[in-house]
Amino acid sequence: MWHDGYQWSPYDSSTAALLEQNFATQSQMNVTIGSTVYTIDFQRMTQTNTSSRYVRKILREAAQTSSQGNTYVPPLIESDAGQMISKTFSLNLQNPNESERDKKKRLCKDITCWEVVTHPKEPSKDECSICLDVMFEPGVEVVKLSACNGHHFHSSCIVECFQLTSLSIKCPLCSHIYGIQTGNQPDGQMKVCKLPVGSLPLEGYENVGTIQISYEFPDGLQTNQHPFPGKSFKGTKRVAYLPDNTEGQEVLSLLEVAWKRKLLFTVGTSVTTGQTDVVIWNGIHHKTKPSGGSANHGYPDPTYISRIKQELKLKGVCA
Numbered sequence: 001m002w003h004d005g006y007q008w009s010p011y012d013s014s015t016a017a018l019l020e021q022n023f024a025t026q027s028q029m030n031v032t033i034g035s036t037v038y039t040i041d042f043q044r045m046t047q048t049n050t051s052s053r054y055v056r057k058i059l060r061e062a063a064q065t066s067s068q069g070n071t072y073v074p075p076l077i078e079s080d081a082g083q084m085i086s087k088t089f090s091l092n093l094q095n096p097n098e099s100e101r102d103k104k105k106r107l108c109k110d111i112t113c114w115e116v117v118t119h120p121k122e123p124s125k126d127e128c129s130i131c132l133d134v135m136f137e138p139g140v141e142v143v144k145l146s147a148c149n150g151h152h153f154h155s156s157c158i159v160e161c162f163q164l165t166s167l168s169i170k171c172p173l174c175s176h177i178y179g180i181q182t183g184n185q186p187d188g189q190m191k192v193c194k195l196p197v198g199s200l201p202l203e204g205y206e207n208v209g210t211i212q213i214s215y216e217f218p219d220g221l222q223t224n225q226h227p228f229p230g231k232s233f234k235g236t237k238r239v240a241y242l243p244d245n246t247e248g249q250e251v252l253s254l255l256e257v258a259w260k261r262k263l264l265f266t267v268g269t270s271v272t273t274g275q276t277d278v279v280i281w282n283g284i285h286h287k288t289k290p291s292g293g294s295a296n297h298g299y300p301d302p303t304y305i306s307r308i309k310q311e312l313k314l315k316g317v318c319a
Helices: 013-023 100-112 155-160 246-260 304-314
Strands: 028-033 036-041 046-049 055-057 076-078 084-086 142-144 152-154 168-170 177-179 189-195 209-217 236-244 265-268 278-281
Touching (some): 013 028, 100 177, 142 155, 209 246, 236 246
Antiparallel strands (some): 028 036, 036 046, 076 084, 168 177, 189 209
């Protein structure tokens, strides 16, 4: 099964049949999903993007059933191609005695696919970059994360960085995101309108149409994920623009994923007005004017497309 960030979908029949056919006879094989080639390791049950070397766990079954008869669909891990590969999580649905810390450690291990690092025989001056204490001490577990160039930490430290509510974690050194990062954006509407060439031209993109994105949030009450749960917040309306060309359409598709994951807005204090408890942007900059240049949040701005794609990537949303 794979996931587009919003709903489950099965592998296409030919890929599923190919994987099943080779599962018992090969240790590794390459498959192409979309335009991306992956190396499937059946022994380690991993999938590696051959271009980025990004490693993800894979799962043969689409769901698991506990001894109590509860069906559990594993959480999701995102591949670089924007698909979602189901992954085995050792979540016991009937274990009320498990502490929150033990649950966090177990899920963090599964999501990052960490490996325990063997302590060196000779004394080491390495430090854990989270707590700044000596890395290798007797009885202290050190782990290496799977997909961010071998960064390693005390297991107890990296577990403290794990967000149990969103099943995601960001590497403290390189900001690589494991799992699916979600935000606390309030409920609202995102509407997209494509305008013909010349009707509302963006400066520097006069030869193409314009993508107009409208966001609208009503007033509401803050939840437990916001600064002041139960307190009212003021909604907002925002309009943003993209060029209706290949790169603008790519950014639009990424923004739609970020919207579904509630990453584009949050509740806080407006930098512009100083007003508190309002819906504000959440670090992904939009162009709100068709002209006026970057100083006025408008076009032209030659590096804008690359910048917004980088901002989205830092939140785990990439092409």
